[in-house]
Amino acid sequence: GAVVSQHPSWVICKSGTSVKIECRSLDFQATTMFWYRQFPKQSLMLMATSNEGSKATYEQGVEKDKFLINHASLTLSTLTVTSAHPEDSSFYICSARVSGKGTYEQYFGPGTRLTVT
Amino acid sequence: GEDVEQSLFLSVREGDSSVINCTYTDSSSTYLYWYKQEPGAGLQLLTYIFSNMDMKQDQRLTVLLNKKDKHLSLRIADTQTGDSAIYFCAESDNQGGKLIFGQGTELSVKP
Numbered sequence: 290g291a292v293v294s295q296h297p298s299w300v301i302c303k304s305g306t307s308v309k310i311e312c313r314s315l316d317f318q319a320t321t322m323f324w325y326r327q328f329p330k331q332s333l334m335l336m337a338t339s340n341e342g343s344k345a346t347y348e349q350g351v352e353k354d355k356f357l358i359n360h361a362s363l364t365l366s367t368l369t370v371t372s373a374h375p376e377d378s379s380f381y382i383c384s385a386r387v388s389g390k391g392t393y394e395q396y397f398g399p400g401t402r403l404t405v406t
Numbered sequence: 407g408e409d410v411e412q413s414l415f416l417s418v419r420e421g422d423s424s425v426i427n428c429t430y431t432d433s434s435s436t437y438l439y440w441y442k443q444e445p446g447a448g449l450q451l452l453t454y455i456f457s458n459m460d461m462k463q464d465q466r467l468t469v470l471l472n473k474k475d476k477h478l479s480l481r482i483a484d485t486q487t488g489d490s491a492i493y494f495c496a497e498s499d500n501q502g503g504k505l506i507f508g509q510g511t512e513l514s515v516k517p
Contacts, residue, residue: 295448321503332494332507333449382448386503395503397441397449 295398312383318363319385327380412508424482428495435497
C-alpha cells in the first residue's frame with residue numbers, strides 16, 4: 290500500500306516548451322501533495338504545497354507562473370514547467386500525504402528527471 | 407529559519423554498524439524522519455520518531471533523539487552493501503506536513 294507514481298519518469302524537452310509532470314497516489318487519497326526539486330548531489334527543496342480543490346502555496350523564490358500546479362482530484366496533482374529553460378533541468382519529486390492521517394503519513398514518488406536542451 | 411544539517415559522507419565495512427548524525431534548529435519540530443534514496447530513485451521512508459520519544463528501534467535501525475541538543479542519529483546494525491545509498495534526515499511540524507531536509511549523507515559500504 291501507499292504507492293505514489295510519477296509520470297513521466299524522465300523527459301527531454303527543448304528550451305521554450307512546456308512540460309507536464311503527473312503525481313498520482315495509487316491506493317490512497319491525498320488531500321495534500323508536495324512538489325520538491327533536487328539538484329545533483331543536493332538535498333530536496335520544497336517548491337510548493339498542493340491542496341486538492343484550492344490554489345497551491347509556493348515557497349519563497351519559486352515562480353508560480355512558471356511552475357503551474359493543479360490538484361484537481363484526491364489522487365492527482367500535476368506540475369507544469371512553462372517555457373522551460375536549461376536551468377530548469379532537475380529531478381522533480383512529489384510526495385502525497387494520506388488524507389486524515391498525521392503528517393508522518395507521507396509517501397514519495399520515484400521522481401521525474403527533466404532535461405531541457 | 408529552520409535548518410537541518412548532516413555530514414556528507416560515511417564509509418563503513420560490511421558487517422559494521424553505521425551511525426549517521428543530524429542536527430536541527432527548529433524547536434517546534436514534531437516529527438523527525440530518516441529517508442533513504444538510491445541512485446536515480448525517489449525517497450523511501452525508513453523510520454520516523456515523534457519529538458517526545460528518545461529512542462525508536464525497528465529491526466536493524468535504531469533512532470536516537472536528544473531533544474535538548476536537537477540531535478538525531480540513525481544507527482544501522484550489521485550494515486550490508488545494499489545499504490549503500492544517501493540518507494536524508496528531515497523534520498516537520500504537526501501542521502501542514504512540510505518537510506525540511508538535511509543535505510543527505512552518502513553511505514558507502516565496502517565488502
